[in-house]
Amino acid sequence: MAATVSLHPLLDQGLPKGRAGFSGSILVCACADKPVKVKVEGDVAHNHACGCTKCWKPSGATFSVVAVVPHDKITVLENGDKLEIVDKSALIQRHACTGCGVHMYGPVEREHPFQGLDFIHPERFEDDGWAPPGFAAFVSSIIESGTNPDDMPAIRARLSELGLTPSDCLNSALMDYIATWTAKKSGVLKS
Amino acid sequence: MAATVSLHPLLDQGLPKGRAGFSGSILVCACADKPVKVKVEGDVAHNHACGCTKCWKPSGATFSVVAVVPHDKITVLENGDKLEIVDKSALIQRHACTGCGVHMYGPVEREHPFQGLDFIHPERFEDDGWAPPGFAAFVSSIIESGTNPDDMPAIRARLSELGLTPSDCLNSALMDYIATWTAKKSGVLKS
Numbered sequence: 001m002a003a004t005v006s007l008h009p010l011l012d013q014g015l016p017k018g019r020a021g022f023s024g025s026i027l028v029c030a031c032a033d034k035p036v037k038v039k040v041e042g043d044v045a046h047n048h049a050c051g052c053t054k055c056w057k058p059s060g061a062t063f064s065v066v067a068v069v070p071h072d073k074i075t076v077l078e079n080g081d082k083l084e085i086v087d088k089s090a091l092i093q094r095h096a097c098t099g100c101g102v103h104m105y106g107p108v109e110r111e112h113p114f115q116g117l118d119f120i121h122p123e124r125f126e127d128d129g130w131a132p133p134g135f136a137a138f139v140s141s142i143i144e145s146g147t148n149p150d151d152m153p154a155i156r157a158r159l160s161e162l163g164l165t166p167s168d169c170l171n172s173a174l175m176d177y178i179a180t181w182t183a184k185k186s187g188v189l190k191s
Numbered sequence: 192m193a194a195t196v197s198l199h200p201l202l203d204q205g206l207p208k209g210r211a212g213f214s215g216s217i218l219v220c221a222c223a224d225k226p227v228k229v230k231v232e233g234d235v236a237h238n239h240a241c242g243c244t245k246c247w248k249p250s251g252a253t254f255s256v257v258a259v260v261p262h263d264k265i266t267v268l269e270n271g272d273k274l275e276i277v278d279k280s281a282l283i284q285r286h287a288c289t290g291c292g293v294h295m296y297g298p299v300e301r302e303h304p305f306q307g308l309d310f311i312h313p314e315r316f317e318d319d320g321w322a323p324p325g326f327a328a329f330v331s332s333i334i335e336s337g338t339n340p341d342d343m344p345a346i347r348a349r350l351s352e353l354g355l356t357p358s359d360c361l362n363s364a365l366m367d368y369i370a371t372w373t374a375k376k377s378g379v380l381k382s
Contacts, residue, residue, distance in 0.1 A: 139363070139366075140363060140366035140367045140369070140370040141370055142370075143367060143370035143371050143373075143374050143380070144370050144373050144374045144377070144379060145379065146374070146379045146380065148380075149367055149370075149371045149380075152363070152367050156363065166363075167358070167359065167360075168358070168360050168361070168363055168366035169358075169359050169360040170359070172330075172331060172343070172347065172357075172359055175330075175331035175359035176331045176334060176340055176343050178331070179331045179332055179333075179334035179335050179340075180334050180340045182334075182335050183334050183335045183336075183337070186335070188335060188336065188337045189334070189337065189339075189340075
């Protein structure tokens with residue numbers, strides 16, 4: 001099945017390995033000349049394969065690989081003048097390199113359960129060892145990017161085989177987290 | 192576990208049984224006097240347990256039980272003057288009895304993959320035998336109605352035990368259906 005279903009270059013061969021004690025690295029865009037460099041301190045959290053139409057993906061990939069880090073762990077080191085926000089109305093303010101198109105970091109700035117977190121693509125790290133993806137989100141959305149609906153059973157089976165339980169929204173832990181935040185904000189649950 | 196987790200009076204004892212050839216029935220609201228009666232021709236489809244905060248639930252239930260039928264299979268028989276739309280801005284135009292609060296039918300009228308379908312609560316049918324629930328949707332949302340987040344693992348386990356695979360959105364079949372409709376509308380997929 002692996003031969004017929006391509007998810008992402010990093011996932012098709014099995015998941016990348018994490019390393020205990022990974023303490024961060026530098027994200028580098030794909031430009032040969034004057035690449036954007038962004039330093040991230042500490043490991044990533046909630047790393048996952050994402051099927052949404054907005055996340056950056058390498059050429060040929062069906063899913064993105066995307067994770068979060070606290071905003072204060074991010075520092076633009078070089079060529080930040082090449083960055084531009086893809087869609088200022090979106091929840092995630094994706095800062096893309098105008099040279100190569102790679103999204104370097106995407107902060108959530110407005111009031112939201114994810115406020116204060118930045119979405120990043122750890123495959124752009126100079127170093128290996130970051131926490132590997134643990135689930136697959138927004139799987140049905142890959143149809144909106146042109147995946148044949150008939151291929152979905154094989155794609156979900158392949159994700160499950162890799163240990164990336166497929167969901168058509170976020171995983172239950174994050175969905176419960178969002179609902180809990182909402183219930184506290186409305187006063188239904190006490191803080 | 193069944194004793195400690197209450198989902199819905201109809202589900203807590205195990206799922207109701209469907210009957211091949213069920214050809215419809217009459218929905219009746221909970222009013223003792225002048226009940227609203229709505230005739231439905233044919234069986235329901237996509238019946239499921241729903242955790243969203245908007246669907247009508249009987250007293251004490253954590254989930255609603257809700258299904259769809261084509262709009263042209265619905266006829267208001269009696270006391271339709273008691274019906275009022277709960278929220279005119281919502282996708283589902285839930286028609287509730289102003290006497291008892293039961294939602295009798297909810298058409299989707301605007302352009303949407305579900306346009307032409309009405310959401311109904313088959314537990315209000317006079318007769319048994321309608322297609323039983325097949326999955327659970329918007330499970331995390333029950334936290335927004337006050338369920339303790341710590342109870343979620345037991346609730347998801349109980350749903351799975353009943354054969355109602357829990358999802359925090361709709362099930363994959365419907366999510367793929369929505370994505371396919373969207374992809375055809377955008378031109379990404381050919382009709």
